[in-house]
Amino acid sequence: DIQMTQSPSSLSASVGDRVTITCRASQDIRSHLAWFQQRPGKAPKSLIYAASRLQSGVPSQFSGGGSGTNFTLTINNLQPEDFATYFCQQHNAYPYTFGGGTKVDIK
Amino acid sequence: QVHLQESGPGLVKPSGTLSLTCAVSGGSISGNWWSWVRQTPGKGLEWIGEVYRSGSTNYNPAFQSRVTMTLDTSKYEISLKLTSVTAADTAVYYCARTYYYDASGYKNLDSWGQGTLVIVSS
Secondary structure (H helix, E strand, O other), X not given: OOOEEEEOOEEEEOOOOOEEEEEEEOOOOOOXXXXXXXXXXXOOEEEEEOOOEEOOOOOOOXXXXXXXXXXXXXXXXXXXXXXXXXXXEEOOOOOOEEOOOEEEEEO | OOEEEEEOXXXXXXXXXXXXXXXXXXXXXXXXXEEEEEEEOXXXXXXXXXXXXXXXXXXXOOOOOOEEEEEEOOOOEEEXXXXXXXXHHOEEEEEEEEEEOOOOOOXXXXXXXOOEEEEEOO
């Protein structure tokens, strides 16, 4: 299975900050990577697919980048509703696998 | 916007069979792959597998021997069966649509149900 490693596992930030989360794949997954946001008690919500394409309806403050094995999710101008846990997921090869998550909380 | 709703017993006995259903509304059930994903505090998010209208499936090898997924186009439902469950199968189970964007092969779990908690306990 392809292992997905996220860093950091948690971070503290303030409203208005810019944060960057990293996801590393154990092998080349080209651009077959998605990012999800999960608020407490809720289902994951799709943010980014194909490494950098914004899911319909997702604000442009979210952006994704990278290819191969190294990927980033950047959140600009952090808003109160953005404090949540973020996951990456690869769909280049079966079985699809997820990163362990990055929790973004309020400083 | 497609809407998904999971349902099923919240408590299953060890060695029993976990059976869940996912109702699909607001979109076509045909022409899409449908996934099941579970979440536990210990292992995080785990993709269990996916099913297509033709009956085609792709299963995670970790569940291969115990899992069956089916799709009922007349009822607009997707089902999951997981046999020989243990406490390790206690989790929140989600159904999700695997959406294919174009011929490039890019896909995404773009719509998710709210999830349902299943506890395995005697």
